[in-house]
Amino acid sequence: MGVVLAHLPEIGGGLLVTLELTVLAFAGALVLGTIVAVFRISPLPPLRALGLAYVEVFRNIPLLMLLVLIAFGLPEAGLKLSLFASATVGMGMYAAAYVCEAIRSGVQTIGAGQVEAARAIGLTFGQVLRHVVLPQAFRSMAQPLGNIFIAVALGTSLSASIGLMDLTGVTRLLNVAYAEPIATFAAAAVCYVLITLSGGLLTGAVERRARILR
Amino acid sequence: MDTAFLFDAPGPRAARRTRVATVACSAALAAVAAFAVWRLGAHGELAADHWAAFTTWPIMRYLLTALLGTVQAALVAGALALPVGAVLALARLSRLRPIRLAATGYIELFRAVPLLLLIYVFLLALPAAGVRVPVFWQLVLAVSIHHTAVFAEVFRAGVLALDRGQTEAALSIGLTHGQAMRLVVIPQALRNLAPSLVSQVVTLLKDTTLGYVVSYPELLESARVLGEYTGNLLPTYLVIAALFIVVNLALTRLAHHLEKRRHAHA
Numbered sequence: 305m306g307v308v309l310a311h312l313p314e315i316g317g318g319l320l321v322t323l324e325l326t327v328l329a330f331a332g333a334l335v336l337g338t339i340v341a342v343f344r345i346s347p348l349p350p351l352r353a354l355g356l357a358y359v360e361v362f363r364n365i366p367l368l369m370l371l372v373l374i375a376f377g378l379p380e381a382g383l384k385l386s387l388f389a390s391a392t393v394g395m396g397m398y399a400a401a402y403v404c405e406a407i408r409s410g411v412q413t414i415g416a417g418q419v420e421a422a423r424a425i426g427l428t429f430g431q432v433l434r435h436v437v438l439p440q441a442f443r444s445m446a447q448p449l450g451n452i453f454i455a456v457a458l459g460t461s462l463s464a465s466i467g468l469m470d471l472t473g474v475t476r477l478l479n480v481a482y483a484e485p486i487a488t489f490a491a492a493a494v495c496y497v498l499i500t501l502s503g504g505l506l507t508g509a510v511e512r513r514a515r516i517l518r
Numbered sequence: 519m520d521t522a523f524l525f526d527a528p529g530p531r532a533a534r535r536t537r538v539a540t541v542a543c544s545a546a547l548a549a550v551a552a553f554a555v556w557r558l559g560a561h562g563e564l565a566a567d568h569w570a571a572f573t574t575w576p577i578m579r580y581l582l583t584a585l586l587g588t589v590q591a592a593l594v595a596g597a598l599a600l601p602v603g604a605v606l607a608l609a610r611l612s613r614l615r616p617i618r619l620a621a622t623g624y625i626e627l628f629r630a631v632p633l634l635l636l637i638y639v640f641l642l643a644l645p646a647a648g649v650r651v652p653v654f655w656q657l658v659l660a661v662s663i664h665h666t667a668v669f670a671e672v673f674r675a676g677v678l679a680l681d682r683g684q685t686e687a688a689l690s691i692g693l694t695h696g697q698a699m700r701l702v703v704i705p706q707a708l709r710n711l712a713p714s715l716v717s718q719v720v721t722l723l724k725d726t727t728l729g730y731v732v733s734y735p736e737l738l739e740s741a742r743v744l745g746e747y748t749g750n751l752l753p754t755y756l757v758i759a760a761l762f763i764v765v766n767l768a769l770t771r772l773a774h775h776l777e778k779r780r781h782a783h784a
Contacts, residue, residue, distance in 0.1 A: 472634050
């Protein structure tokens with residue numbers, strides 16, 4: 305217990321890195337995932353193919369593989385990012401594939417009648433998406449997006465294995481230095497459980513407010 | 519999945535516009551791809567000797583051995599996590615409160631703790647406590663413990679998704695709760711769950727890359743060793759990434775196939 309109390313600032317710093325990574329990567333994934341989802345349902349064949357390829361590649365590549373590739377592989381091709389940037393970019397690109405699939409299934413839940421009505425009053429494809437489909441899709445997606453948020457929060461721990469000092473990284477360091485596993489791992493586990501729990505509660509609250517009663 | 523209702527069947531003008539936009543998009547994509555290739559070329563990553571090595575038998579044998587390591591870890595972890603997950607799901611659905619609470623606690627805890635933290639427990643905490651676990655089991659046990667909780671939730675969702683009438687009918691012809699579960703609910707739930715279980719196996723396979731952390735020679739760890747040995751990191755990682763994508767795509771296709779077959783029967 306003493307180790308945890310004596311190193312609260314370090315653990316807090318690690319927690320902060322984890323939270324920053326989570327928020328930045330999730331925000332990036334939302335934007336990128338929406339773009340890829342629009343590609344996937346667009347009328348243009350090359351964009352559809354690109355969207356499909358993106359999803360298939362990033363859903364099937366292991367996250368750690370992606371992080372290692374960005375952090376240690378790409379510098380050989382002259383693309384050098386900081387560890388934090390590598391982790392954010394990798395995590396965001398990985399989660400974007402899942403966001404895209406969530407949005408796509410959200411779009412599926414919208415009645416064809418809605419879209420037909422929108423087209424009948426003369427809206428273009430872009431306008432249909434912007435004013436009719438996506439606003440409704442996003443409201444029905446609180447739960448799946450919340451699950452992705454939690455997955456991102458847990459996934460950021462992998463950045464510890466490329467050397468970033470996030471919550472997991474700090475825990476590992478404290479263990480190597482002091483060998484008091486029970487207290488340090490319990491502290492880290494509590495932090496992660498709190499993040500997951502608050503993510504779940506937040507999702508529930510957003511879902512109740514955004515839900516469309518049919 | 520069909521999203522064709524989002525836009526009209528194109529008329530002559532729209533078809534022309536679509537063709538123009540298609541050409542423009544393709545050109546833009548080709549330009550991006552060409553830029554990426556040019557960047558790689560400028561740093562000498564496209565030189566033939568960087569890639570030729572992967573067609574030689576020793577390197578191929580090394581990578582196949584690594585693939586075997588990945589598959590072994592995934593199979594053993596899956597073989598442990600699947601049955602235990604099923605039992606845990608039943609425990610969470612049990613009518614005995616203590617059993618239910620214990621199962622819920624296990625599932626919620628291990629779904630909320632990142633797998634890497636669990637790996638560090640096996641890597642750092644247990645040796646400190648004097649328990650030495652071989653590298654293979656450091657990876658496999660951590661992955662199984664985590665995925666047991668995930669599989670349990672998949673199973674539970676499947677059991678709950680089954681029509682209540684099935685259980686009620688089973689109970690009304692005089693089966694006990696256990697018999698109803700064993701003879702009626704579980705066989706049907708398992709069949710419905712086959713696609714989600716296969717998708718979950720993909721996740722499990724991806725998680726075996728954490729062997730990188732414990733130095734278990736699976737694909738990613740072997741790629742690191744090979745890449746650092748030959749000074750050829752980027753091509754090695756790209757080859758391994760492609761290998762992962764091919765294997766997982768095959769599994770995903772299997773899941774789709776099972777899903778389709780299920781709908782054909784229903």
